[in-house]
Amino acid sequence: MRMPGKNVSKAELLSPDEVGLREELRANVQKLAGEIGERNMWHYVALDAAADFIEDSFSRAGLRTRRDSYETRGQPCHNIEAEIPGNRPKIIVIGAHYDSVFGSPGANDNGTGVAATLALARRFASARPKHILRFVAFVNEEPPYFLSGEMGSQVYARRCTERGEKISAMISLETIGYFSDAPDSQTYPSPGLGMFYPKVGNFIGFVSNVKSRALLRRVVALFRENAKIPSEGASLPAFIPGVSWSDQWSFWQHGYPAIMVTDTAPFRYPYYHSSSDTPDKLDYDRFTLVVSGMEKVIQDLDKL
Template sequence: MVLQKKGLKVAASLLALSMAFGSVGFAQTDIGNGKSGYSQDQKVIARVDAARAIEHIRYLSEEIGPRPGGLQAEKESAEYIANVLKSYGYEVEFQYFPVADQYIADVSFADGTSWQMAAAPNGKVSKEDVTGEVIFVDGGTNPADFPAYTAGKIVVMPRASSVAGYRTQVDNAVQSGAAGVILQSLVGSRGNYGQTFNPSLTSAVEIPVYGAAYIQGEWLKEKLAEGPVEINLSAEHFSNLESVNVIATKAPKGNNKNTKEVILGAHHDSVVGAPGGNDNASGVGLMLELARVYKGYNTDKELKFIAFGSEERGLLGARYYVDQLTQEQRDKIEAVFVPDMVATSYGPAKNLYAMTPNGSTNIVTDSTMAAGARLGNSDILPGTFGSSDHVPFHNAGIPAALFIWMGIDSWSPLVYHIEKVYHTPQDTIEDNISPERMQSALDIIGAGLFDVVRKDVPPLNK
């Protein structure tokens, strides 16, 4: 998920639910005209299985690993998703689109392990290894911070908070004879561990300069505490890149040419260096599991399952998809469901939110809030948030919503939580995936989506 520092506002949801459905016994209450009720929800929730969804997370995050937009690993992800959807009987197509260059670094150790980082475009970017012993420098903005034995060493430093500051750090390391520089990302304002980044240098330097995730810097310090550490640095400039959307279609049971279309879409890329377990193999896992269940049911709407590429590079896959649509095709889309980070085990991110960019309600938020009420599942709350693939659809006038686990501590000042390890090498099943959270998201989103594709959903206050 592309997460920026934007306003986030959540309604007084429990009061709203109480007013809409009553405070007692709403778990099995039909909404609207009665066609969609608790018994219909069971067609989905009795069959969806968090373990199946997590197996998709496992393959994407462990067998493939980091999936930066436009690189081979993202294409492997697309192939996996396409093959799973084809195995369920869906027709699948690939939609390719151009994306900007990538500068990817590899840091390898004597035991054969390696870490992916991001490289400075105007540092040394070469497949030719630079080998050296690691030293840790706490500071670096002052030449005196570097020990006399820096020459020939690979210097690891916590990056300065400003670009100008870390440029000074790099310049001083170069002047001290360093063979390479690894800048450790910082802990963010919400306590989130910093991700890999491409350092922006004022001018070209003849040594490799890499941007490491915060945890990678901590791991290097732990290794150094045990004894000398030698690493190999290499990097590659990838150009003429294409990213890819994967699109599967389920035709409606009728042949009405005016039939509406509903989309369940989740991005399948990750940031550099992150295996992307929760962000966003979890959303893909949820999408694939619902695709498996829905294949066995007749639906009144055309249903599309889309894995978007390069979300982490600026919502590029979703933007491209929307940009290619004619106005007639846009008008046909009734609802877009976007699961992004739907299975975190991080305790403070305690609620699943249905977010729209401007806080408005629509068929997506209404259907899932109603499903949560019918099922007696209080996890789901409404809210306002951008920064994911629902935004391009919303901007095109198409009802869309993001689903994500978050926690809100206060409104003034606004304090909210997402997991500390998103966008980092620790975004793994072991460190960041909850089967219970995944099951809750499958139940709520699955029931709400089924309500929409079976019939029109009336307003919650009807």
């Protein structure tokens, strides 16, 4: 599936600024997956500790934070939001779920997405954007809440709709830290897709449903203008396995354009949803290049 922009063939070296970003990302993943560890409703103390860490990280960056709370299984749980005001009513949401699946410390899934969200929020903290920028850490993406009304992002998106908010783009950062140069390291949910996409898992993926195709193409084009890592994009029917597998799904249910940024998770990452999803498994250099590229995407999206 042809995407706009010129793709690079391999990852490039980090700049001095990106070296600093890499260590920031590494520290955030280590905090979430190495220190806090498994975090979900069955490990509620850890889930709450992760929420506190995220809120504190936003606050230390000088951002105004808000807890978007609801109750499930008799316990309060929280989406954590940091907002940067804009001079337009339209909103760009950048988000990632912070819970981990049962039995996993969740380094790649989804400590990487949260670490990226925190780092990006800090970089935009002093900005004066045109759009309202919202950085959100969502709770309860993993089963049994997955693709349900109790999924944290579903609660959040529903409340956005009830408030009449105009979200022009939602970007879900989902499992973005594993890359491989080995032959046949990349698989796909449908055999036919392998005819059009690489067999080596050295790229970052951008995925949307068909209705969000325009946003997907715009983001891929903007990413490729500055990116130092290969990228691929796919706008596919939501019923294809993997297409709906994160928080972008919740925003689709309410008519908002949304995409997922991902290393493709189980179609590449051998430690997906396992106890071995630990911080040492990640490729922090290439993970950093993804986040650096997304910083420029957000800057350029805000100008449109």
